[in-house]
Amino acid sequence: MGHELQKLTHGLLNQYLKKQLTRYEFRTYSAATIGPIVIDLRSDTITKPTPAMREAMAKAVVGDDVYREDPTVNELQDRCAALFGMEAALFVPTGTMGNLVSILTHCQQRGLEAILGDQSHIFLNEQGGIAQFAGVLPRSIKNKSDGTFDIEEMKSMLRPINDPHQTWTKLICLENTHNFCGGKVLPLDFLQQVHDFAEKNDLIVHMDGARVMNAAVALQIPVSEILKHVHSVSVCFSKGLAAPVGSIIGGSKKFIDMAIRMRKVLGGGTRQVGVLAAAALVSLDQVLPRLHVDHTHARIIAEAIQQENGGVVTVDVAGVHSNIIVMHIIKDGILAKDLVRRLMQSK
Numbered sequence: 001m002g003h004e005l006q007k008l009t010h011g012l013l014n015q016y017l018k019k020q021l022t023r024y025e026f027r028t029y030s031a032a033t034i035g036p037i038v039i040d041l042r043s044d045t046i047t048k049p050t051p052a053m054r055e056a057m058a059k060a061v062v063g064d065d066v067y068r069e070d071p072t073v074n075e076l077q078d079r080c081a082a083l084f085g086m087e088a089a090l091f092v093p094t095g096t097m098g099n100l101v102s103i104l105t106h107c108q109q110r111g112l113e114a115i116l117g118d119q120s121h122i123f124l125n126e127q128g129g130i131a132q133f134a135g136v137l138p139r140s141i142k143n144k145s146d147g148t149f150d151i152e153e154m155k156s157m158l159r160p161i162n163d164p165h166q167t168w169t170k171l172i173c174l175e176n177t178h179n180f181c182g183g184k185v186l187p188l189d190f191l192q193q194v195h196d197f198a199e200k201n202d203l204i205v206h207m208d209g210a211r212v213m214n215a216a217v218a219l220q221i222p223v224s225e226i227l228k229h230v231h232s233v234s235v236c237f238s239k240g241l242a243a244p245v246g247s248i249i250g251g252s253k254k255f256i257d258m259a260i261r262m263r264k265v266l267g268g269g270t271r272q273v274g275v276l277a278a279a280a281l282v283s284l285d286q287v288l289p290r291l292h293v294d295h296t297h298a299r300i301i302a303e304a305i306q307q308e309n310g311g312v313v314t315v316d317v318a319g320v321h322s323n324i325i326v327m328h329i330i331k332d333g334i335l336a337k338d339l340v341r342r343l344m345q346s347k
């Protein structure tokens with residue numbers, strides 16, 4: 001087992017470095033001068049703020065954002081609203097709070113439910129906050145491997161409005177790119193179909209767009225072309241966009257006005273937070289334009305893994321749409337933790 005893992009990771013690194021070093025940023029170095037290196041690719045959450053971000057943070061002009069007087073936060077919100085093609089935007093500390101604030105804002109009545117994918121981050125990885133704090137029943141629908149779900153099944157889940165036994169369906173939540181499905185980009189015609197159904201039935205569509213900028217980059221379209229199909233979105237700066245902290249939600253002015261109240265009651269009304277918005281502005285100016293490079297790198301790494309897999313793992317290379325790679329172990333008796341331990345070693 002050890003030997004197979006050894007072969008796998010050596011082949012992988014060689015392959016990766018050869019392509020990486022000849023094509024991209026480290027062009028002037030050679031694999032020989034760098035030697036074996038470990039690149040930590042566990043998640044895009046572990047990206048560090050760039051030097052330009054730290055400088056922008058130090059210089060940021062700030063004010064009290066609870067009074068809406070932080071010019072840097074206001075600039076970020078205005079720029080994001082324009083980028084998203086939405087009326088307004090609101091800076092929030094985390095993506096989890098962005099989703100919760102959005103759903104609290106949309107669902108202020110009791111006895112409501114949200115239809116959402118059974119592999120979605122909101123359903124699996126946010127402590128069921130929409131049930132805990134918003135009193136919303138999460139009604140899960142099976143996610144397909146491409147991050148979508150079956151449209152007919154979704155339609156069949158709509159509850160009759162006049163039956164006192166049942167919750168009222170209020171919301172449909174989508175995730176784009178879809179994290180646990182491997183960074184999948186949702187097709188635009190799927191978004192269109194969900195949107196049409198929502199419009200016809202007076203439902204709201206919220207997108208957990210933690211990585212929706214990756215989706216836009218992968219499709220080579222403005223993000224507003226994606227977001228025109230949804231009523232609200234939550235987007236993370238702290239993932240591939242490399243900012244240290246922060247997410248932003250977007251929607252109508254009315255939605256954002258109420259979202260400000262919800263953010264406050266959750267303890268997310270922050271004061272001189274322009275220091276963080278300043279880093280997020282650098283994300284928009286300097287990181288967003290190179291996000292496609294992450295996708296190219298992900299594809300190269302996925303191909304390398306697949307070619308040099310040593311019979312240990314497999315990757316669906318064509319399924320790498322953005323910056324996430326999912327490896328499946330195919331060799332009996334090798335555990336994920338063994339593979340991870342091996343990959344952490346440099347030799």
Ligand SMILES: *Cc1c(COP(=O)(O)O)cnc(C)c1O
Pocket residue numbers: 093094095096097121122175179208210211236238247
């Ligand atoms: C990371 C993530 C979130 C939550 O973001 P935090 O800032 O970690 O709270 C929400 N949805 C998806 C799909 C994510 O990947």
